[in-house]
Amino acid sequence: MKRKTLVLTVLSAGLGLVAGCGQSGSPSDASAEQDAGSTASASSGNATLQKVASARNLTPDDLVAAAMTYMPTGRHDPYLMMASGGHSGQVFVIGVPSMRLLREIAVFTPEPWQGWGFGTGTKILDEGNVKGMPPIRWGDSHHPALSETAGDYDGQVLFINDKANGRVAVIDLRDFETKQIVNNPLAINDHGGTMVTPNTEYVIEGGQYATPLGMDYAPISEYAKSYKGMVTLWKFDRAKGRIDVSKSFAMELPPYWQDLFDAGKKVSEGWIFGNSFNTELATGGVESGKPPFEAGASQRDNDYLHIINLKKAVAAYEAGEFQKIKGFPVIPLQTSISEGILFFAPEPKSPHGVDVSPGGEYMVVSGKLDPHVTIYSFEKIQQAIADQNYTPDQFGVPVLDFDAVVEAQVEVGLGPLHTQFDDKGYAYTSLFLEPAVARWTLGGPYGDKNPEDDWTLVQKIPVHYNVGHIATAEGDTVSPDGKYLVSLNKWSIDRFYPAGPLLAQNLQLIDIDNTGDNMQLLYDMPIGLGEPHYAQIIKADKLSPWEVYPEIGWDPATQAALPGAPNSGNERIERNGNQVDVYMTAVRSHYTPEHVEVNQGDHVVWHITNIERAQDATHGFALSGFNVNLSLEPGETDTFEFDADTPGTFTYYCTEFCSALHLEMAGYFLVKPQE
């Protein structure tokens, strides 16, 4: 992957650079780094910059990229990228353009630094368990979705789905903590979540691998008859900041493997769009000499874009036109057909992404085994429906005529997956197989925003390697910002020092601020603690995070002050029968009380409040040997409970380095043996 060095000769005089050409970017530079990495002081400007560039073999492009991404101490990143953590089960908050990991948000997986899964939050994890199955303590977080108002991010809430277990989580962006996990009783897995409608009325969760709805047993031989696809519309109650399960519903779909969804916006508001693969109804069985899924599900030239009239679906649900499966309302497929809720359109071939243009006019679909992106017109779709220009699929769903609904096709390259938009009339599509990111022009109302012809490939920039999703700044809203694109690459191979056989992913920041053939790679960010699947990039000033919790005694699980929470002066230990309630406070640099003694066999309920009001004055609380660690942010109250079965002398202490006397912030927990 040779890096661009053509401009160097011309520029070296101007910058006074004497080296920097040629082999930079090769891993073998590492040894040169060890000799030269730090030979120049940072205090003497131009001559020093020259020396550093020479010693570190940096090109002029490198210096510019460094300057475009470097954050001096105290400077805040103007954008935040909310990236799913993939099978880490978490969400990552990354500053853009510095590509620094600001924090992990624990969602589906217990995480002791945040105390997630050790105190009150455990109830939220438990509410997300799959009924009848063991507790789930991880997730495969896939598609983060910021809440929207009028189709634009409003910075209030973040949703994220768990592909592995068919779940959706709600994160409050005031404290960046998970508040709710809902388990879908219909499906054991999902994929096309958690895109939101333009005012966050609904959070979309589309299925993936079909099963009988409700996951009852049915032999694989009954696939076509008993297995079903689905999409679920979770109603979001903005006042409560929670999904209202009692007002949510699902739609039965054919057992195609639904994949991604996107909500219509502006002209297409009130509709949602999804895609699917395995319209072949392949059931695998490589062990019996049958084609594996990878072959069986890739035979047809077309799969089906799903076109759903959400307003009509809601009306059908509200009119009671549903069945209940495992207690959850499901609009039957035949109802969706007969009521004109569901239409298909052919889409080439094994589609992956479906993305709606900022104004809602176009649906861009990428068939990963077809070198084109296919652009559908919402207007033409409406016309085809009005004209009844369709024929039924094998389940009776009307399939619109391809030529009647397609606006354009653009040949972008091999393995196109996902598309994002900017403010200059460009669309960007990831190309898994090349691997690269393609910039191409939209037509219609976007045609005048850039100098190139409509529906034309403009540039491809290589990425390293195997890109899945991409994210541009606010690039899936009604008003994309442009400026930056992040390529979420799945393989990194030689890009970073290989810390064992399990390699980091590579998130590459690309400058997309200039029109034409001018995309530039700025930064490689290794991410070796999860596999970000999709990300959204939001202007940081849209959020209003809390510096400390609003009141002392705050319960983050309910986002309200907890009645009876411990506070300064009311610390105590109460016994009722064999239940012991501990009411404790934490402040720099001690707990009150410092001794807690119970009897073997007691049930202990332990409440702690951090009574600090200073930002960053977090205390931890570890009860050694009891698998408990809490993170108590200023004002927070947390609670845990356990049976004191084992007699002994135990200790507790502050795990968050809070003060010069932090080590002294400790106490003794004694369990007196039974006589």
Place this chain on the structure above:
Amino acid sequence: MKRKTLVLTVLSAGLGLVAGCGQSGSPSDASAEQDAGSTASASSGNATLQKVASARNLTPDDLVAAAMTYMPTGRHDPYLMMASGGHSGQVFVIGVPSMRLLREIAVFTPEPWQGWGFGTGTKILDEGNVKGMPPIRWGDSHHPALSETAGDYDGQVLFINDKANGRVAVIDLRDFETKQIVNNPLAINDHGGTMVTPNTEYVIEGGQYATPLGMDYAPISEYAKSYKGMVTLWKFDRAKGRIDVSKSFAMELPPYWQDLFDAGKKVSEGWIFGNSFNTELATGGVESGKPPFEAGASQRDNDYLHIINLKKAVAAYEAGEFQKIKGFPVIPLQTSISEGILFFAPEPKSPHGVDVSPGGEYMVVSGKLDPHVTIYSFEKIQQAIADQNYTPDQFGVPVLDFDAVVEAQVEVGLGPLHTQFDDKGYAYTSLFLEPAVARWTLGGPYGDKNPEDDWTLVQKIPVHYNVGHIATAEGDTVSPDGKYLVSLNKWSIDRFYPAGPLLAQNLQLIDIDNTGDNMQLLYDMPIGLGEPHYAQIIKADKLSPWEVYPEIGWDPATQAALPGAPNSGNERIERNGNQVDVYMTAVRSHYTPEHVEVNQGDHVVWHITNIERAQDATHGFALSGFNVNLSLEPGETDTFEFDADTPGTFTYYCTEFCSALHLEMAGYFLVKPQE
């Protein structure tokens, strides 16, 4: 915190900078960033660099710092920082100087991206459980220690302790995975681990909060009599790559709160040094009107440096001069006194760090409530012991005369904690309260390596904020590299966008390559997923990580090929009574078999091998609903088992985006209901 801009006027002509003065570093720059952050292309060299610097308000110092830390795509960091994750329970591998997080190593906390705690590795976690207590699924990882040969890092193994539960873990640096967790049966917490002796013969684990050894119940009123301190010497078997518990032992110490330890090296090899606080024997009780620990443990002007003749201790252990407590050999305090194994020296006041100079001549101690570092001479200590220049403490331990053993004291500032060394005769001490890092000169054999007088403060550089440990490149070995220092700051307050009330830590990279008053801040790295406590920085080329596992069917838990592991061609499902063994392979892009059907009530043991041989061709394996996710690196075999209690239709799929047909890499798991 005003940033240095004095040189700007002189330099702006040379670099062509027209802005960049003044307020950069203020969070309010964020809005300017949004307008200007990405206005310039990265392709046009000097003029572009000028434009970017102007638009982004970067000073000449900023440009140099950016150039000193920027890594062009594909360039590998020359150093790796192994940082503990604090109460995340993990270890972070960070590239230096780019300060990019290359990967997290799961140690004490289950982590699904790595599959840690979901397959075979669960046994390693379980072996670390505290006997009689619930399973521990987190840790407070504190002090990483790289294995050493002749006092220098050899890049083979990393040790890390869990303060919260008194445990030590062993990580193999060929695959960066945890191989062993040993639980200390004597103590429910620890602190001064896991420093190693110069050839990694022993891994040191010092105690923290005293309890009865073995943690039996004893009322707090019996503190002085029944509570004990301890240090444990874990024998490391380098051939096996594991701690040999059967050859490990502990020493009883007074119930002072032992804190950090360091091993002697070169001239002091064969000795170890620790410190302590709470020689007051304070027992807290603020709830009863007694002084809290923070006050009670800070009353005396001196605590005690612990000086231990390790050779004699090993001889006593090998001679059987121990008692067994909970089955673990402990050398009694009186034996250590009578055999000349243990000595104390007064150290001012509430000491935290103790660090041995590269040649082993000096022990540097920081009393966090004293503005000096105190430097002890090993030679003088030996002389004082020979002269019997000591008096006993209340437990009879000989306390050496302070004036007889001190070489120097250097006033460095407020709240000194920890000291590291470089190759130019400087020592660096973190100052928690200022907060700053102080550079000062060593004397003796180090005196000629720099221009300044011996034992003199040279410079203090502010850090942001509340620094705990610091790490210089190979700075605690016999041959420090200098070049870089990382300040592990506990508070970040205003440095980064505040993602909720729980703020990131701030790891600041400082250039220490030039002598004199020339330390320069280079980079702020937020770390919002753990609280790194200590770190070591090693030259990357000292490690030899595996690209893929050596053979197909590799078991990372034993680092050997697993007999009978699934491989291509022998995939099958075997039933024996109600146990079903699944032998499965994974390869791009399918599992074999793709259907697994069992009967309700069966016990299922599921073995999977990733038969890939290409680097980075990792596959995941999620069994939806069963709380299972594996990460299968090329060649790896993993195993999990469960009871199939709930009938139904379930799915499994690859969680690591492996290929264009990754989504098709899936299968069906059917549990047939009982008749």
